[in-house]
Amino acid sequence: MPVLDISGLRRRFGDLVALDGLSFTVASGVVTGFLGPNGAGKTTTMRAIFGLVDLDEGDIRVDGHPVDAARRQRFGYMPEERGLYPTMKILDQVEYFGRLHGLSRADARSKGAEWLTRLGLEGREDAKVDELSHGNQQRVQLATALVHDPDILILDEPLSGLDPTGIDDIGAIIVERAREGRAVVFSSHQLDLVENLCDVVTIIDHGRVVAHGTVDELASAGQPRLTVRVEGDREGRWAASLPGVTVSEINGGEVRLVLEDHVDTDLVLSAARAAGRVTEFSLHRRRLSEVFRESLS
Amino acid sequence: MSLPRHVIAPAIAVLAASGALLRRSRRRQRSRNPRPASTREWTRHPVGLVAGREIRQRLRSRSFSISVLITVVAVAAIIVIPSFHHTSALRVRVGVAPGTPSATSALITRDAHALGVVTTITSFPSVSALESALHRSVDLAVLSSQELLTYGGLGASGSSGSNFLTSLSLSLGQASALSAAHLSPSQLQTLQSAHPFRIVALHPPTPRRSVDPLALVGVIVMFMMVNQYAQWILLGVMEEKSSRVVEVLLSGLRPVEMIGGKVSGIGFVALLQGGLTIASALIASYAVGSPLVQTHASWTLAALILWFLLGYVFYSWVFAAVGSMVERIDQAQSLALPFSLPLFAGYIYSIFEASSTTVSTLYRALAYFPPTALFAMPTLVSRGDVGPLGFSVSVAIDLVTTVLVARLAAGIYRRAILHTGSRVRWGDVLRRGR
Structure with missing residues (x-):
């Protein structure tokens, strides 16, 4: 109430x-x-x-x-x-x-x-x-x-x-x-x-x-998100040129990505593997900090 | 006896007006701000709670104790010290030689009484004994040779001793002449019962009024107290603003309750100090027989107390508004200065007028101007220079002005008190809204 x-x-x-x-x-x-x-x-x-x-x-x-x-x-x-x-x-x-x-x-x-x-x-x-x-x-x-x-x-x-x-x-x-x-x-x-x-x-x-x-x-609202960690690329340079993918946060080698609806996650995984050994690759929910930033933008 | 009316009628009017204002305020508050029945008692009312905190904090403070001590001692000193310089009655030891007229002792006693001189008269068996006693046990010798002998006079010209000596010399000379005239008893009685001519002036000058010491002391004490307690209000409001506690307070209180509680609490402390000061003044006056306690003193005192309250409330609201606009003591001093000037001017002018024999027209006008009336009106009352109507009008003007000032001050307070950082500008707080 x-x-x-x-x-x-x-x-x-x-x-x-x-x-x-x-x-x-x-x-x-x-x-x-x-x-x-x-x-x-x-x-x-x-x-x-x-x-x-x-x-x-x-x-x-x-x-x-x-x-x-x-x-x-x-x-x-x-x-x-x-x-x-x-x-x-x-x-x-x-x-x-x-x-x-x-x-x-x-x-x-x-x-x-x-x-x-x-x-x-x-x-x-x-x-x-x-x-x-x-x-x-x-x-x-x-x-x-x-x-x-x-x-x-x-x-x-x-x-x-x-x-x-x-x-x-x-x-x-x-x-x-x-x-x-x-x-x-x-x-x-x-x-x-x-x-x-x-x-x-x-x-x-x-x-x-x-x-x-x-x-x-x-x-849980909004576009799909991925957390990816690639050895040897702590800045997520590998993801910068992927179409339909936006780097939202980089934190200690952990790169958080926002995917447009049409983006295939397998293609993202392939691009990550091409950059180095992938130690983490998971779908995740938005953090409140991301909600905050995206709401203001 | 017109003085009682000067005070009683306005006092009734003040009480009636205060009661009406209080009832109206309560009605408005109840309609805006209903509170549980159990919180309606004074001690649980927000104004009472704020006042209670002020009273507790102020009574515990060292500055209050010092201030009370200084005021009480200063007032007692003002009353007592002059009595040290008050000349007591002159005592003259008079020796009378044998052979002086029989009426000599009676004339000595009569003249001494008329001039406030105390005499002890001793008859000596011989002139030589009297002359040898002169200066040791006798101040003045009356000889049968129609001479008055002193060792070095009885005081400077114009003193009571000198006047007594001159008067006695004339009296004894006249008595001797009358005795030598061999008048009949009825003629002698006629001459002795002679009355001086009555002096009548067709255009008598304005009688010189003596200075009322109670009004003078009262104005001084009132200035000290109003100035001190209005400053407390200013600094208290400023402290609440600079410590930011006011935002928490105002989340549960209205600004008028906040200032009202502060004014009431500090006002109570001020009355406590005033009561102690008056008590010490009365005790000191009775102890030394000071002219401070006169027939009409109680009415002057009542006028002083009434105008202290009116003046304190008026200046408290003004200084509360000033305090809400500043966060530092230097800002407070510069912003408060224009509002302190009438207080200082009224005080200094009143000291001058209370000590003079006539009252200027400007001073009479200032008795109807609320920022200065607190000093001028009690002074006029003590002199009998104002009637009941004039007194009542002045009280009414002050009450109405204080209500208007309080409304304006509450508005300024609520707009300025949460503004932090730079000093608040007058233009900002005089606009509507916060």
Whole structure:
């Protein structure tokens, strides 16, 4: 069931068109990746959901109702530019944000302590934000977004700047929230992580949606793809002149090819053998990075 | 007794207007922003939560403790120090030689009382004994030879001692002359009960009004506090912008709730400091018998408190808007300067006017101009230079202006607060939309 319905958003900043009729829906129970190049309109869209940006046109609804301040109480937000009070103790800070979202003092404090423990900050409740590392500040920021158990969680670049352990911890929480029936939207430029964590992906560019669907749908759509590895030709020069074949990625000798529908894979294999010993030759699905690049092109 | 009306009527009007504005604001908020019934109590209302955080943070800060200490000590010092220089009553030890007229002691006591001089009178058995006591145990000797002897005078010309000496000399001379005239008792009584002529001026000059020390001290303290707490608002808003926490806050709060909470919380802290300052001033005044505590002091004090609140709220919204446009202290200082000028000008002009005997027309006009009324109107009240109507009009102008300024400031805040990087231009924030 779609819980967040974003419809026809338009917003100009002077001559710059930030949002150009942007529409998509976010369902509960799934993790939605919200992708796009820098300046595509991701942050403007997220701010618009929270009423932080005035729209020229468009409508944002939750379960069919316009988003108002009361409904935003049930949202959790982690903005791209992290923001916490530098000299406030972290548990006091999480409690404060919990209370701003309607929790009682006791609930906000106990849930805040639970989240800090879950995020690996047990014993540091009385530390001030500016005494923490960047990664731990990011964990506190996530705790402030989660403390009131929001129905809709909107996270702008939640994984940037984290070490692998931090990415695993926060990634697990993002997926867990969705599995518990919440709607989770997050943006990231780390496309491999998005592919692993997300169920649905929305890609925008110039304020418009250019691709939307489940990760499986997007990966299996489009033209056939081959992964070929030929000893002695790490740059895939052998494939450059094949008609109907485009080299999409070269990664450590692994050459990823996009084939036009009429191309015979046997002919491709023959060309590869002619260049050297073939150690890998397989059909594959599109990676999200390929979906992203192809959607933008 | 007109002063009570100066304050009571406007105070009722202020309370009524505030109540109406609050009810209207609540109705509008409920229609726009319905909240669960359990969150309607003040302590769980967003404005209350923001205010509570401000109060906790500010009361814990060292700057608040230092500021309160400085203000309390400074005000007490302003009251107490002048009392050290206050001259106590002059004490004169008078020795009377044998053979002086019988009315001598009565005349000494009468003249001393009239000039505020305290005397102790001692009769000596001989002139030689009196002369030998002079300077050691006697300051002034009255001799039967119609002479007054002192060792070196009783003070400089114009002092109470010198005046007492001149007055006593005349009194004793007149008494001696009357005694020598051998008048009948009724003639003597007629002369002694003589009254001076009444002096009547057909065009009397404007009476010189004394400076009200409470208004003077009040204006100084009010300037210090409004300036300090408005700066706190500015720096608090700027800190929330530069630390980016404001984006998270505004995802759950409206800008007007955000600023309203900040203004309320810091306002509470300001009132706390004001209360401590007033308490210390009253204690110091009663302790040293300062003229600060006069008959009408309570009404001047009420006017000062009312105008402190009005002025603080007015400047808080202005400085909140300025704080939302900057991220660095140097930017804040340059942008806030034009808005600080009326505050400084009104303060300096009020110090000048509170110390003068007459009030200029320009100053009266400034009492109706919200940026300067906070200083000018209490000063006029303390002098009895404004009626209830004028006071009420000034309060009404200030309230209406503050509401308009608050709306404009909230608009500027919501357009500017998320703009980071370069300083926000006025043209950008005065346009509609964000």
